[in-house]
Amino acid sequence: MTPELQIILVFLLFLALLASGMAVPFAILLPGIVYLWMQGGMGALHGLGLVSWGSMDSYTLTAIPLFVLMAEFLQGSGVGLRVYRGLSKLVYKVPGGLLQTNIVGCAMFAAVSGSSIATAAAIGKVALPQLTARHYDKRFASGTLAAGGTLGILMPPSIAMIVYGTFTDTSVAKLFMAGVVPGVILTLLFMVYTALAAIYRPGIAPRDAESPPARAILSALVDIVPFVVLIAAIMGTIYSGIATPTEAAGAGCLFSLLISRFLGTLTWREFAQCLRRSALVVSNILFITYAAFVFSYSMSFAGVGEEVTSFIVGLHLNKLQFFVALLILYTVLGAFVESLGMIVITVPLLFPLLGAYGIDPVWFGIVVVVFIEMGQITPPIGINLFVIQSISRGKLADVVLGTVPFHLLMFVLLAMLALWPQLALWLPAHVSH
């Protein structure tokens, strides 16, 4: 069997296992091990111990369990609900009403959770009953939640960025900073589109007859300020160089614990539940990451990265053509491969090419994350679609169609990033060390 056929078979095996229902980390790990065995027999498998140790004995990755736990505290204690309610009063006058609350709420929760699923689920659970009671357009409402949820991995902290940074030896602090401006731009794009849609089609977002009293607005601020302080503290300490992302996550956990205890309803029982839920979430994320390292090791063992690099360099694509090729590749992959899986199978192969095209690894990381965001709302496997559909108990088609405009807005963001890379690179250039 030729090496080319071997690699094609391994990728087909990976996709087949994934699509036919094998648990994602095993669907990554199994082809990786099979390919390793095909390349070097049992001798190659003996390297698994050292590779496993070398990949997971990682200080950078320790931020993941901490950010997950922080989000669990805030969600489990009902602080997330308070923030949503507070926001709904503050954005009352903006056309779109609660739809805007969905987007801003997702952006804010994204800034503490690091995960798109957690963001979509946290805000979706709070928002959908209220949206239904107030007769908001189901399709549009689902679209704002599913698409808004994807902000979870663009707004720092982001688990996808931590994994990308670990794989590529790129500074996670710089990646976090690079995600801020694109994240804010995407949030604004979503909000502007929602406002315009609400103005031209008032039926999608019925307005409340009465505006909230001044006292309610003051109370809303009280609900939101601690959350904003938490976000600012995390980003501020990383930006100023006071803390690494992992330390900021640890301190953020302690602060969120205080917020959840005094502003939320965090009991000992709920505390234990938060620990349990976070342990299960983390076990999934870290197992996928570990499997990804093994897969990547098998590729590098066989020298696939070098071959792919020389093949693509041999095509003599210019930078724009390369970007368009990426766009096609990730759009197609996004429909079939879940988020961390996309990083696994593409980044180790594409990363060596960046030097040849003069592409900044930080910028590339942000572009990959935006592509992953798109994948999360791309049928048939976009996970946010299913999370929102499950909460709303509506039709999947409604959620899918509701996200289409937001999908297009993500293409707009990608075009902006391609035209003006400084949108992503300006802030990290000023990160203090």
Add this chain to the structure above:
Amino acid sequence: MNVAPEHAGDPVVHAVDEDEFSPRETWLEVVTRWVIQAAVLLLVVMMGVEMIVRSLFGWSLQVTNELGGYALIIITFFGLSSGQAGHAFHRMHLLDDHLSPAGRALLRLLFDSATAVVALLLFVEFTRFTWITWRSGDVAATVLLTPLWLPRLAMPIGAFALSLTLLRTIVGDWRRLRRTRARPTEVAP
């Protein structure tokens, strides 16, 4: 992909995979889960303290990098069995609607058998790796001079625990398959 409404967004997103044949959490998964939880809490305290003492007093614990890495190893490999028992590992369900209950049960049995083989392979390789480390007497080049076999021991233990959980899963898969063949309409996992 199916997500049960009550579990949407929860860590156990795929609790929809759970049925009467799925293995319940035993002392093994409970212990490994509590070890993970303790490791996470230790990380929270350690990182918080490190940040505070460095910012306020200008000195460092000097062990956070090393212990943080060990904690991650423990969380990763001890998390395998509790994640498996808790249905925490994401699965796509694209084929499920197109298969009969017996077909679905057979597919689960095949997949879990294949993953058990992988888990056993990892256990063997990790044991070998830890054994070599123990014999060589390697220690970390840090102030703690930690004998490296100690944190590395988490890898074979985690893989072994996963193997045990998977073997129980396979037994459940086998029972599910037999039931679907005997009474095809009763089981719809």
